[in-house]
Amino acid sequence: MSKCGRKKYMRTNVRHMTMETVESQQDRSVTHSVAEHSSAHMQTGQISVPTLAQVATIAETDDSAESEVIDSHKRREILSRRPSYRKILNELSSDVPGIPKIEEEKSEEEGTPPNIATMAVPTSIYQTSTGQYIAIAQGGAIQISNPGSDGVQGLQALTMTNSGAPPPGATIVQYAAQSADGTQQFFVPGSQVVVQAATGDMPTYQIRAPTTALPQGVVMAASPGSLHSPQQLAEEATRKRELRLMKNREAAKECRRRKKEYVKCLESRVAVLEVQNKKLIEELETLKDICSPKTD
């Protein structure tokens, strides 16, 4: 059995005990309850946060208590959805100063997708089969970003050259790649289709007319309104799906980032409240000592 296959087998068996599931349980029951708990008990200064082990115990207890035949719908009813982390955190921050708010719109460091956050109003964003993003702004400006790089470092501006003898109806675009021989060509006959050509180490992209035969693994974009044939409709559906997946991929990343931030804020809040609680207890003890009648 291969390593991968073995892991697959194990995953299915230990699924409910992994950290991710604990995290999920924490999302649904504990983290949620911490949020409610902290806001409900903040006035008293008492707060308790279950450990991960406790969370796992809670999850196990719940599983054993409930019948195994609980279907997903019923579970979803029980685990009703709560507002977004942003909303919860902002509500918390409005109650207590010192808790940072999650920004509605991310500044330069966070955008969706991150590497093309600073580009000038792209009309279309595509992702190639290698994961790179290609954005076509109004006017035909093209920008490419590599998913692995941070911020805008992966952003590479293209410059129109119109040099040589381009194919009929096409404009050759070039951009200066990192390596000396990394020049890539882009054919832009109206920004209809972006094609990643089959290559070796260095990927190439083409933007072709929608009627051009496309190689495999192409993320294509056809202008809406000009779709008639079933093939074009299928291609449009594929394109929409790719776009939806890309957006959801970025949304999931952003959601996880917010979730981490949310949990961090709750943890820091717990720490602050614990210190406050300790101080209050000490103060109470001091007052007791002062006020208690002395016995000689």
Next chain:
DNA sequence: TAATACATCCGTCAATAGCC
């Protein structure tokens, strides 16, 4: 040292919230 257990990240799907 291989096998196993655990932790973490990621992509995707689906349900739901919320806006227009």
Next chain:
DNA sequence: GGCTATTGACGGATGTATTA
């Protein structure tokens, strides 16, 4: 009501720690 954003759930991939 339709559309988009958000997020829980699931499973795969991979890295690290532990154990026999």
